[in-house]
Amino acid sequence: MADEKPDKKKYAKPLPRIDEENRPWWEALKRHELYIQKCRDCGDRRYYPRALCTNCLSSRIEWVRCGGKGKVYTWTATMQNRAFARRCPT
Amino acid sequence: MSLSRKTALAGVYEHPARFAPEKSMFQIMAESVRGALDDAGLRIQDVDGVCTTGIGMSGMGIVGFCDYMNLTPNFVDSTSIGGSSFVAHTAHAAAAIAAGLCKVAVVVYGSTAASQRFAIGTGGGGGGGDPCDQYEVPFGPTTVGAYAMMAARHMHEYGTTSEQLAEIAVTMRLHASMNPAAKYREPITVADVLASRIISSPLHLLDCCIISDGGGALVVTSAERGRDLKKKPVYILGCGETVRHAARGQRDFMEMAAGQSGPLAFERAGVAPKDIDLAMIYDSFTITVLMTLENLGFCKRGEGGAFVGGGRLRFDGALPTNTDGGGLSSNHPGMRGIFLVIEAVKQLRGEGGPRQVRDCVLALCHGTGGTLGLRHSGATLVLGNQ
Secondary structure, eight states: OTTSOOOTTTOOSOOOOOOTTTHHHHHHHHTTOOEEEEETTTOOEESSOOSSOTTTOOOOEEEEEOOSOOOOOOOOOBSOOSTTGGGSOO | OOOTTSEEEEEEEEOOOSOOTTSOHHHHHHHHHHHHHHHHTOOGGGOOEEEEOOTTOOTTHHHHHHHHHTOOOSEEEOOOSSTTHHHHHHHHHHHHHHTTSOSOEEEEEEEOTTTTTOOTTTOOSOOOSOGGGGGTGGGOOOHHHHHHHHHHHHHHHHOOOHHHHHHHHHHHHHHHHTOTTOSOOSOOOHHHHHHSOEEETTEEGGGBOOOOOEEEEEEEEEHHHHHHSSSOOEEEEEEEEEEEOOGGGOOOTTOOTHHHHHHHHHHHHTOOGGGOSEEEEOOSBHHHHHHHHHHHTSSOTTOHHHHTOTTTTSTTSSSOBOTTOIIIIIOOSSOOHHHHHHHHHHHHHTOOGGGOOTTOOEEEEEEEEEOTTSOEEEEEEEEEOO
């Protein structure tokens, strides 16, 4: 997926722009693995991937694998969505 | 160095159109500027500051509008932070005037979202093309869906009900029934709101703002100049603005930008929520109003459901709110921040007609721009007529 040109007939959804900041994130997802970033200088954790720590501006990054468990914080069922109309219920 | 009482709103105008397929956005804006200048007793030649933005307007749209109106101002501001932009523009114009950068600023908005059939709330698929969007857009979030998720969480954390949210919509429609320019004026009940179809659970159609064409304009001047003009000036007493987002993944989403911009505005105005006679609260959705009232400090977090019940928000209630009928019933061309200020000024001048708030001395305007649950902005103004 990442560096190949998408076949427009097969995949019509928006694709990310892969760059040095997010490449490890997307490549891990291809392996079905979830990683978040941790700053090597101050230890602050963050998602989504950034090239710089938002706490201390360091560029030194550690990727930490998530444990695999999460909690649903909230949810909604959307009945009206122009761009994703075929995915709407009913 | 305080901004309080240094500047005033000297003219306001809300464009009467709600569906105008024969008008361009710029025509609506120009007609609004004319109306606001007439209201102030000023001419276009007096204008040396311009603030505007809009959906359906390019990033350079302010320059295009100056071209359209043949203006070459000393101050321009096209801060574009969603529907709250015009509340922020008013504060920025006040700061510019107080700093001597310009003398008479117009804040203006216009949109043909309805006649152009913009799917503002339910479009999905887009994003602004910013680097942060790529992590969200593939999942098809919609504006309404994100607000709905906040409503669902509020219900989960605090037991807020759809009936309580519906009370807000019912009051907005009551006010609209007294506003000849409002788009929807037939009174509705809580049962009507709950019976309307679900757009994104738990929000019903009548929990969501309307889509209209429309526009408006404001004239901001120094307080001294305001006192020389046609109508009693409305003073800008305090302002505040900020943004909220996912905070790198560690966030209480029940906390809004209003929780920061509101206290700033109150402190700068030297007043508290209990002093406010009229609240103009951005009502993109019923949940927006409820959470904003909590975050501004009118009630405690989690108590919004009970707070909005019993007619409290009625024009004749304990905290008159959105006496024009709001975005839920009167006017919502995609961004409605300017209408918050227009209605506040009218009420503070005593021009509210049948929906006039008694003893209206202090008003608060709060705009929420963007999307609760994703990223949004908040801009608060405290206005007064003394």
